[in-house]
């Protein structure tokens with residue numbers, strides 16, 4: 551079984567539940583027999599200009615508070631890491647040189663395209679073909695970024711956050727297998743780990759999962775030998791437990807098993 555999760559939000563994320571506390575997550579993780587967990591609260595490095603009003607107060611520095619708190623908690627034998635979910639907003643990577651002082655690892659999204667006019671350029675809004683091209687371009691440029699060594703992997707890769715299933719299918723109808731292969735190779739060559747994001751997959755009816763458009767992307771990534779990691783993207787303890795309950799079914803539907811998730815786990819465990 552896949553016994554880890556490195557994408558969990560606490561109350562320190564603006565969108566996290568106010569009662570999303572680390573100890574409650576750790577207690578739940580212990581019930582779920584997880585060995586490794588990582589808190590990845592949203593963060594924008596204040597040394598990088600251009601934060602949106604939503605990101606501006608969510609600095610890397612503020613996350614240092616978790617370090618002190620963790621010392622006082624009962625970790626129940628679980629390896630607990632303190633990470634961040636950064637941002638790649640229209641080709642602007644919001645990680646400064648000192649970000650690594652405050653966190654153990656950084657995950658980066660390229661597809662917060664619900665942040666229209668900030669992540670997704672205004673000209674792509676309402677146009678699935680341009681949205682598709684944005685997703686492909688931003689994915690590849692992130693994998694090849696000059697600061698590639700500052701982050702571990704990409705969260706909810708190629709998943710246009712906030713869009714309906716119908717619109718997502720429309721976007722994917724403009725993404726060819728050749729483009730997906732190019733994305734997969736960029737991730738594999740640059741050792742960028744890719745997330746299986748339980749929050750995104752749980753929106754898809756289980757009987758449609760195996761034929762969902764994301765599967766074309768994950769198939770390409772499997773063929774390219776990419777590393778995968780597990781993330782619940784939970785914003786509350788209940789969602790964390792629920793998402794892990796769906797984990798095996800989702801991994802099965804993707805034609806994957808535990809072996810696909812081992813390399814990333816080992817790499818992040820070793821720092």
Ligand SMILES: [Zn+2]
Pocket residue numbers: 635659662705706
């Ligand atoms: Zn995200």
Ligand SMILES: [Zn+2]
Pocket residue numbers: 557559635705783
């Ligand atoms: Zn997240």
